[in-house]
Amino acid sequence: MVIGSSSSPVEVTNISGFGIWLLVREKEMFLPYDEFPWFKDRPVREIVNVEEPQPGHFYWPELDVDLTEEIIEQPERFPMRVKQLI
Template structure:
């Protein structure tokens, strides 16, 4: 009997430009220019990320939900929220 399949997600690198997510074998850049609400987040907040379904990511400490497609193709999602100062 096969076990339960779990999806691996990890923040692999953080720089002043953004951070990289490893979703199974796919690595995606999350640039702060496109996703400004992450810019002032702590490492702890960035790395506390859940992958509840194949197309959805959630950062519980930041209360941020994102579509994986919005990271892959941010040009298809032109509305960008303003980061709080």
Template sequence: MLVSGEEYFLPYDQFPWFKKGAVEAVLNVVEEQPNCFYWPDLDIDLGLDSIRHPEKYPLKAGV
């Protein structure tokens, strides 16, 4: 992902929601607000800080 000239890698182990998405769906991303990104085909929204520092946002499952 390229944001303001900086490239970011979103590995599946830290961003598992993208793993089963079609390439077209993963590439369909919009910046809804500054540094807030939304993948409408996957219903995923992420802030740039969570992309830069995924360790600060551990994956949790709720019941």
């Protein structure tokens, strides 16, 4: 780690009843639960534990969720299928 550099280029800045907000290098992105249901009703500690293994690629290890900046910004281009347990 370089002294003075940020060790966390991605940060969850808000969790609301509608979704979560990510701050990535001074850019905010909103992930609504309608498009990203994996975050709804999850413990805060799991949601805020986000990594950026590569620029623009985000991973939540406790949720096993992988997303890219492109998917977050244009979810309509990437139809997601969610399996619901009965």
